[in-house]
Amino acid sequence: MKKVYCIGEVLIDFVAEQQGSDLSKANHFTKKAGGAPANVACAISKLGGNGIFIGSVGDDPFGKFLLETLKNEGVDVSLTQLSDTFTTLAFVSLAEDGERDFVFSRGADKELKYNPDLRKNLPGNILHLGAATALLGGPLEKTYGRYLFDGLTKEMFICFDPNFRIDLWKNDEETFIKKCMPFVEKSHLCKFSSEEAQLISGKEDLHDACDALHKIGTKIITVTMGKEGTLLSMNGTKKIIPSVKVKPVDTTGAGDAFIGCLLYQISDLGNFEPVFEDFSLVEGMVAKANKAGAITTTNYGAIVALPTKEQLEK
Ligand code: ATP
Incomplete structure (x- = not known):
């Protein structure tokens, strides 16, 4: 089983309990561990894989909570750094008009420093860069670029998920697109939502979007489309792999x-070659991943809702 190094954002989401009112009126919040790459590390470890999370948390009770949460899911957090800056916090509420009200207090997550010792461990393993806040500047953005560079060896498999958040990039989408380019160029696999594929490629039609994104460099593209399933594009073939019917x-x-x-399934292969060559192998993997996504929607929260291997096989 190969290791999957998930690098980047980890934070506390304070979710307003009383939905339908904006943050100025919300009084009670639920504390939740969040951050896309941290969630991905949990997803991998819950399935029995080797999820490693590398991020930065504050040396404070919230940082302690995040580390405990990840450890409880079996994630290796030994390379996660403790910062003097407070843990990153996000406050979220769904206002009456259905719009998200969002306040972001960026702290320790941006402080992640490059660890040159990691370079010798990376070859033969998987690197997952689930950007989100990582492209917003600070030492983390530089660290991201350096790990991408380190990952450019023949033996590595690099995955990129831009995790675009409109709240963080309002009126500055062009900068986001520009910053994504080297990652789309160098990563072997890119996971986009349909909105991200359209935004980064500048193409409305998803088939055209995939063609444009392949031209930038990435070999394998998955475009997740909620209950419509996932569009897989590789080796000149495109196919929608249907989702599983659930009550979300x-x-x-x-x-x-x-x-x-x-990524868990790819980490279970002896080598990465077949992933580039065998469309039906990847199609089967995507079908299973769709199932994992569907199961997650049937429960509240992110990390607690991620399926275990037993739930996935059921
Ligand atoms: P996120 O908001 O977590 O970043 P996303 O936009 O990247 O989500 P989605 O498309 O919402 O990803 O979901 C990922 C996968 O989970 C989908 O491709 C699909 O297979 C499955 N999924 C999501 N929502 C549903 C649903 N309502 N019914 C069935 N499957 C679903």
Whole structure:
């Protein structure tokens, strides 16, 4: 089983309990561990894989909570750094008009420093860069670029998920697109939502979007489309792999469950060659990852809702 190094954002989401009012009126919040790459590490470890999370948390009770949560799911956090800066916090509420009200207090996550010792461990393993806050500047952004560079060896498999958040990039989408380019160029696999594929490629039609994104460099593309399933594009072939029918209650974390399950299956292969060559192999993996995404929507929250291996096989 290969290791999957998931690098980047980890934070506390304070979710307003009383939905339908903006943050100025919300009084009670539920504390939840969040951050896309941290969720992906949990998804991998819950399935029995080797999920390693590398991020930065504050040396404070919230940082302690995040580390405990990840450890409880079997994630290796030994390379996660403790910062003097407070743990990153996000406050979220769904206002009356259905719009998300969002306040972001960025702290320790941006402080992640490059660890040159990791370079010797990376070859033969998987690197997952689930950007989100990582492209917002600070030492983390530089660290991201350096790990991408380190990952460019023949033996590595690099995965990129831009995790675009409109709240963080309002009126500055062009900068986001520009910053994504080297990652789309160098990563072997990119996971996009349909909105991300359209935004980064500049193409409305998803087939055209995939063609444009392949031209930038990435060999394998998955475009997740909620209950419509996932568009897989590789080796000149495109196919929608249908999702599993469920009654969703909360779709948070479905995308992370999807990519975590896909990477878990890739990590279980002896070598990465077949992933580039065999469309039907990857199609089968995507079908299973769709199932992981669907299961996650049937429960509240992100990390707790991620399936175990037993739940996935059921
Ligand atoms: P996130 O908001 O977590 O970043 P995303 O937009 O990246 O999500 P989604 O498309 O919402 O990802 O979900 C990922 C996968 O989970 C989908 O491709 C699909 O297979 C499955 N999934 C999501 N929502 C549903 C649903 N309502 N019914 C069935 N399957 C679903």
